[in-house]
Amino acid sequence: MKLLAVNGSPRKTMNTGLLLEKIVEGAASEGAAADGSALHPNGEHGTIKQMMNGVGSVKVASTVLAVFMLTAFIVMGSDAFATEDKGQKSEVGMQEVHDFMKSCGQYFLATVDGDQPKVRPFGTVAIYDGKLYIQTGKKKDVFKQMARNPKIEICAYDGKGKWVRIQAVAVNDDRREAKQFMLDSYPELKKMYSADDNNSQVLFLKDVKARFHTFTGESRTVEF
Numbered sequence: 001m002k003l004l005a006v007n008g009s010p011r012k013t014m015n016t017g018l019l020l021e022k023i024v025e026g027a028a029s030e031g032a033a034a035d036g037s038a039l040h041p042n043g044e045h046g047t048i049k050q051m052m053n054g055v056g057s058v059k060v061a062s063t064v065l066a067v068f069m070l071t072a073f074i075v076m077g078s079d080a081f082a083t084e085d086k087g088q089k090s091e092v093g094m095q096e097v098h099d100f101m102k103s104c105g106q107y108f109l110a111t112v113d114g115d116q117p118k119v120r121p122f123g124t125v126a127i128y129d130g131k132l133y134i135q136t137g138k139k140k141d142v143f144k145q146m147a148r149n150p151k152i153e154i155c156a157y158d159g160k161g162k163w164v165r166i167q168a169v170a171v172n173d174d175r176r177e178a179k180q181f182m183l184d185s186y187p188e189l190k191k192m193y194s195a196d197d198n199n200s201q202v203l204f205l206k207d208v209k210a211r212f213h214t215f216t217g218e219s220r221t222v223e224f
């Protein structure tokens with residue numbers, strides 16, 4: 001976030017300037033790129049006074065300062081909200097993507113095999129330890145392809161006019177508890193896999209960009 005501090009006082013280093021300096025320091029310590037340059041059109045003292053048609057320079061300085069402080073407050077405040085919002089969005093977004101994938105029942109997972117895209121149906125999806133996971137077998141080509149190039153794309157359609165396309169990087173998680181969690185989420189998988197079989201593998205998705213689409217042309221991106 002960039003802030004421009006405007007000093008309307010003709011006396012750069014007096015009260016208004018000192019106050020501005022403090023505000024700029026404060027804004028910078030909160031991470032804003034703040035510039036406290038004094039504004040002196042034509043390099044003349046009192047120019048703002050003239051521009052304001054006879055309003056006292058002290059009044060002008062106070063007004064400008066007040067406007068700046070309000071702006072700084074709003075900007076810094078909105079920044080803080082934005083950060084909080086991002087955090088919430090990310091969790092809410094992951095849950096939304098998870099719930100949507102689940103509601104579709106199955107999805108299609110695309111990998112890259114050299115210069116050839118490969119796509120197949122998948123169904124496993126779960127949130128574990130704050131991340132979105134899928135499950136596969138190490139013996140499968142899909143796993144070998146993700147090991148060579150972890151970039152994947154997923155597409156799920158709900159059969160009712162809404163779909164999501166998810167771009168992500170698949171990351172192996174070798175933790176036994178993560179594998180067990182997935183098997184417990186999909187008990188039917190226990191016929192084929194166990195957490196200790198050296199085949200079952202779970203992967204979480206990172207750098208996720210999930211774009212929801214509808215036939216009416218609406219689209220929205222969720223990132224986490």
Ligand SMILES: Cc1cc2nc3c(=O)[nH]c(=O)nc-3n(C[C@H](O)[C@H](O)[C@H](O)COP(=O)(O)O)c2cc1C
Pocket residue numbers: 106118120121122123124135136137140141142143
């Ligand atoms: C509805 C459905 C869901 C599936 N879900 C998964 C899954 O979550 N994980 C998996 O490894 N295979 C799953 N499969 C099986 C894979 O599609 C299949 O093993 C495929 O051949 C794997 O791709 P590959 O041949 O490129 O390795 C599913 C199949 C279907 C029909």
